[in-house]
Amino acid sequence: MTQIQNVTDFSLKYTLESGQSFRWERVDNTYYGVVEGRILKISQEGTTLHVESSLDEAEADFVPYLRHYLDIVRDVPKILVGVNNDAYMHRVIKKLWGMRILNQELWETIASFILSQNNNVPRIRGIIRRLSERFGERLMLAGYMAYSFPSPDVLATATEDALLACGTGYRANYLRDTAQAIISGELSLTSMRQMSYTEAKQELIRRNGIGEKVADCICLFSLGHLAALPIDVWIKRIFETLYLRRRATHREIREFAHNYFGDSVGYAQQYLFHYVHECPNWADADHLSLIEMKSLL
C-alpha cells in the first residue's frame, strides 16, 4: 500500500470519470484500472491517495510516476484561474473542482481514440475491454481481475475477424495499420514524445484513421499538450450554444476557443465537456444568462 500525501485541489472521481480514460471502474469509493501493464487500485481520503498495484513497485519511482499520470504536479488551480472568464465557466469550474487531465500511456491512447470515432463511451469501453481480454495479459489484484492493453506487436498480427469479434467495426483496419506502422518504425512513439504540439499532431494526422479530433485527444490526454482542442459533436454543440450562438465550422470554433481561453484551452474544454454530461440543464436560460457576466474565481 502506497500513500500520496498533500494532494490538494484534486478530485479522483472527476478525473477518472470524465471520459478521457476508458479503463477505470468504480467499486464503492475505490477505483480499479489498468495502467501500463498493471492493475492500480486507488481511493481518495481528503488530500491523501491510497494506491495499490499488482506489480511490486519501487516506491521511489512509483510515487512520482503516479503524480505525473494524475497530473498532480501541474499547477492546475492557476490554469483554471486563467480560463475562468465568465460566470458560466465559474460555475463549471466550481462544480468539477479538482478534475485533472491524465497523462496516459501513448500507444493505448492512440488505439483507444482511433476506436472512439463515431462511437459512444460505454461501447468504446466494451471494445477496449474485449480487445484486452482477447489479446492482453491476465492481471490480478486483491481478487480483481483485468487484462493489460495489447501491445502493437500483438494487434499488428491479429486477424481482421478477431478484431471485428471484439466490436471494432470498420475501425479494425485503422487500428491494425497504426500498430504495424509502430512495429515497422515508420511511426516512432519515443520521438513523438519529444515533439511540440504542432509537430506531434501533424505526425499523428498523417496516419490513416487519425483525423484532427483524434490527434487532439492523443495530444491532450497522453502528451500533455494543453493547447490541444478536440472538437467532437459535444464541444461543437457547446460552443455554438453558449458562445457563438449560431452554427459554426470547426475552424471558427477553434479560433474563438483559443482566443477566448488561451494556451490552456484543453483544460477548459475538458471541464465544459464533462459539465454538460453531468448537468442535463446545461443550456437552460438560467445557465445561458451567466455567459455575459464576468467572473473571478
Add this chain to the structure above:
DNA sequence: TTCCAGGAGAGAG
C-alpha cells in the same frame, strides 16, 4: 425503425 455516439476518408462541387 430510426437516431445517435469524444469521426475519418473519399468524392463532388
Add this chain to the structure above:
DNA sequence: CTCTCTCATGGA
C-alpha cells in the same frame, strides 16, 4: 476550400 455520403455496432 466546403459539403455530403458511407463506414460497423449496439443502445435508446
